[in-house]
Amino acid sequence: xVSRSGAASVTRPRLSHPFCGRLRDRLHRxxxxxxxxxxxxxxxxxxxxxxxxxxxRLVPFGQPRTSEVTSASNGPGKFDFLGFxxxxxxxxxxxxxxxxxxxxxxxTRALQAMSRWCQFNRxxxxxxxxxxxxxxxxGHYNYYGITGNSAKLGGFFLEVTRIWYKWLRRRHRHxxxxxxxxxxxxxxxxPRPIAIHSIYRVANA
Numbered sequence: 001x002v003s004r005s006g007a008a009s010v011t012r013p014r015l016s017h018p019f020c021g022r023l024r025d026r027l028h029r030x031x032x033x034x035x036x037x038x039x040x041x042x043x044x045x046x047x048x049x050x051x052x053x054x055x056x057r058l059v060p061f062g063q064p065r066t067s068e069v070t071s072a073s074n075g076p077g078k079f080d081f082l083g084f085x086x087x088x089x090x091x092x093x094x095x096x097x098x099x100x101x102x103x104x105x106x107x108t109r110a111l112q113a114m115s116r117w118c119q120f121n122r123x124x125x126x127x128x129x130x131x132x133x134x135x136x137x138x139g140h141y142n143y144y145g146i147t148g149n150s151a152k153l154g155g156f157f158l159e160v161t162r163i164w165y166k167w168l169r170r171r172h173r174h175x176x177x178x179x180x181x182x183x184x185x186x187x188x189x190x191p192r193p194i195a196i197h198s199i200y201r202v203a204n205a
């Protein structure tokens with residue numbers, strides 16, 4: 001971001017996160033924001049996804065104008081870092097804020113890992129599968145459960161539920177349907193998504 005005096009400052013996403021101190025340190029070392037030129041109002045962020053200079057790229061990350069409509073899929077200032085897509089959006093009060101949600105690549109990778117586990121362990125006792133899947137889901141929520149990421153968390157929960165259904169029903173010669181699976185979920189419910197690191201929960205504490 002750029003101050004009123006025209007000086008550049010470092011954009012540091014404010015994450016309510018168990019590793020937020022380490023994340024801020026890494027952002028400070030690997031992400032640098034500055035104006036493109038002295039007369040420009042557009043901020044550019046130099047994003048380095050690993051330690052190699054050839055992986056560095058500049059992305060426009062200036063605050064959008066009032067008339068601009070942005071989202072995570074279009075608009076200025078979108079980049080992936082530490083498993084999150086960072087982008088400009090409107091707050092509940094209508095102000096421009098930096099938001100984050102699970103990066104698409106990480107989302108897909110996590111689902112693929114869940115599918116492989118369910119496939120290779122589908123013949124284990126259901127109670128054991130439920131225990132491990134619950135641990136994996138809670139681990140996902142613990143990292144990605146931040147304010148503004150509820151849609152991605154909910155999508156992940158639904159996809160994991162479908163994956164478990166897919167591989168459990170293949171244990172049976174006559175493929176049971178969703179009625180059977182919903183009864184099973186009544187006995188072995190998967191943990192629902194929650195924003196563990198919610199700024200609203202902290203503010204109301």
